[in-house]
Amino acid sequence: MAVNPVLVVKVDESTVGVRARLYDDFSEHKIVLNSVLTYWWANDMPPALKFLELLDSVIKRTINEIMPHKTLNLKYDVKANEVLEKASEIEINLVSVAADDVGFKIDGNIISLKGIRNVESDFEDSEYSTSFDKCIETPYIVLKKYLEMEDKK
Template sequence: MVVSPVLVIKIVDDSSVGVRARWRDDFVEHHIVLNSVLAYWWANELPPGVKFLELLESVIKRTINELTPHKTLKLKYAVKADNVLEKASDMEINLIEVEADDIGFKIDGKTLALKGLRKSSDVEDEKIPFNGTFDKVIETPDIVLKKYRQMKDK
């Protein structure tokens, strides 16, 4: 019987998003604290929908790298949003595929629904709903990969 690694994405008590990677008896977990990142993005007039996707990709990459260091991470996910990503307030992210150096992860908690990404004071023009799929290949720089392998070997 082959044991596949598992990636779990979930909303924790409406204030953070948990990202956990597990393989056999090992696991690594990180959280994205929504209030903190949203306040920063709002204060700096950054598009929360776009920035959240970038942050989620980065946290998934880091979490899996700490569990099993890898050179290439393939992520495939679908996004539905109430508006174009730069102006989206509500979005649903559905993870389709996660693979680290040809090791496929079973995905638990495939769908993540976020609401209230935009400030309520933001003036809305006409909304153009967004529905798209992202297929990403994220490389780990060699120097960073070396550090993850050193951490794992300790």
């Protein structure tokens, strides 16, 4: 019986933790929300969109550290209280994660963030939802480095 790798996502008031595990090997990274939100606010960047980009990158890096791969397939649904460029609340439901066609069991697939953007007093919520189905390639030079790291273990 084959063992599927596991992706664990934990959210608290100040961090989003992403941990990948395969047998006894694991990798973990945290997104410190206060730091990234402050940077995005100071540079007038849309926090919901930037968070999705950062989450993709953190998942990819975390998985690459235990299981070097060429392609990462991510599927997730997003609900927000406004279009993503203006949203102050966002909920992400990770549907599936696969590295080179090896599927991950997902533990903690819902990520919910509130207050990621200041809103004006006349702001009215309007439900917005969308889905993402991404195929993220690992550049050859990066994959080579992860494979070298794997060989040294």
